[in-house]
Each structure stands twice: as structure tokens, then as C-alpha cells.
Amino acid sequence: MTLFYLFGAVAVIASLLVIAQRNPIYSVLLLIAAFGALSGLYVLLDAPFVAVIQIIVYAGAIMVLFLFVVMLLNAPHEETEHDEKVHPLRRPGPMRFGAALAVALVVELLWALTRDGGEPAAFEAPAVSSVRTIGHVLFTDYAFAFEVTSLLIIAAMVGAVVLAKRDSHSGGASAPPM
């Protein structure tokens, strides 16, 4: 229970700081910390496979991609001149709406989760944590979805290359075709 609170507090605080930072680099680094805490929570949930791919894929690959882009774009700071002067409650509509929506969402979900009087118990079902079981189910029941996933990755890769490619007639130093 202590570990749950520790990891949960780290995840929540780091996530809050992610959306409170002005500098995107700090946001990315704090999000990596939040993902580390989530990985700890997955270990507590007897899901070591998910915990490991959370670190390797999310923190190791996706966040590094973000970090690359932030540094590539020279980390422009958010335009703060009008944000700083305006009281948070008087900012333009979407911001107020978003903050109110988030508060409403939390209240609603907490209410829904605590309303039922049934006493919550610790997990009684046996844990399914072996990678062998997961791999077996993944390659039998979910084999088609797994194969479609590879198509998705190909499409995303080609799309990212096409989108990020410089126009050949505007920039002389375009990357050579791969």
C-alpha cells in the first residue's frame, strides 16, 4: 500500500508538473518520471511484461522521439506575455472550459467509483503475469490484430517521413530519398 501511494503520488505530481511547465524539455523529462512511476504500478499489479515495455517503448523510444523534436525545433517557449497578465479565470474560453471540464471529470469519476457500497477487496483472482501466457494469447487469439499492427506501424512510418520531408523545390538541401 505504501508503494502504491508512493508511485501514485509521483505519477500524479509529475503529470501535473508536465502541464504546468513552460519549457517543453522539462515537460518531456517529467513525463518520463511519470512513466517510471506507472511502470512501478504495473509491477505492483503483477504485470512485469507491461512494466518493462512501458520503460523500453514509452520512456525509451516515444519520449526520446519527443525530446528529439523539442530540440530540433529549438524549444520555443510558449508565448507568455498575455498569459502572465491575465488572471487564470479570465483567460479565453477554451482554457476555462478545459479546467472546469477536468475538475468535473475528476468529481464525476470519484463519485462513480465511491458510490457503490460494496466493500472493495484486494484482488482475489490469480495473477496472470508470465510472458509465456501473454505471448501465447497474443499469437493465437490476437494474431490478426497483431499483424494489422505491423501495417499500422508501416503506415505511420511512411506518413511521418512524407510529412516531415522538406519540399524538394523550396529547400535545396533535401534529404536523399531512402
Place this chain on the structure above:
Amino acid sequence: MPTLNDYLILSAILFAIGTAGVFVRRNLITILLSIEIMLNAVNLSFVAFGRSLGSPNGQIIVFFVMTVAAAEAAVGLAIVIGLFRHRESLNPDSFTSLKW
């Protein structure tokens, strides 16, 4: 021992933080990061439900969600790079050409 409800409440809080980030921030990269927070909140509830039901399906769905998140991050960041080349800005308010 933490119960299923504890995990779901934590997941709800993280999801709400992500929602707030999408609406409150004026930076495309931070908005994408907030979307990642929301995806991870959902992953946490999937794993918690799978643990509660004693089923491996929760962890497998997390695998697929992570794949989609990776694809989304790659394409989204490519779009961000393209937008930044056009306007030298990451503020979503400066991309309003399609606004009617």
C-alpha cells in the same frame, strides 16, 4: 493491499490531468504529451481490470495501445515539424486558416 478502486481512481486523476493539459496549454508539443498522459491513464485501468479478472487480455490491449501511441506520436510530431516550418510557432492559435 490496494484495491481495484484505488487504481481506477488514480487512473481517473491522471486522465483528468491529461484532459486539462489538452485544453489549458498553448503549445502543440505539450498537448501531445497530455494525450500521452491520457493514454497511460487508460493503460493503467486496463491492467488493473485485467489483474482483477485474472485475465491476460488487459495486458495485451495495453500492448496494442502502446503501438497506436507510438504511431500517433510519430505522425503527430511530423505534423508539428511541418507546422513549425510554416509559421515558426507552436501555438495552436496561430493555425486558424481552416477556421470558418
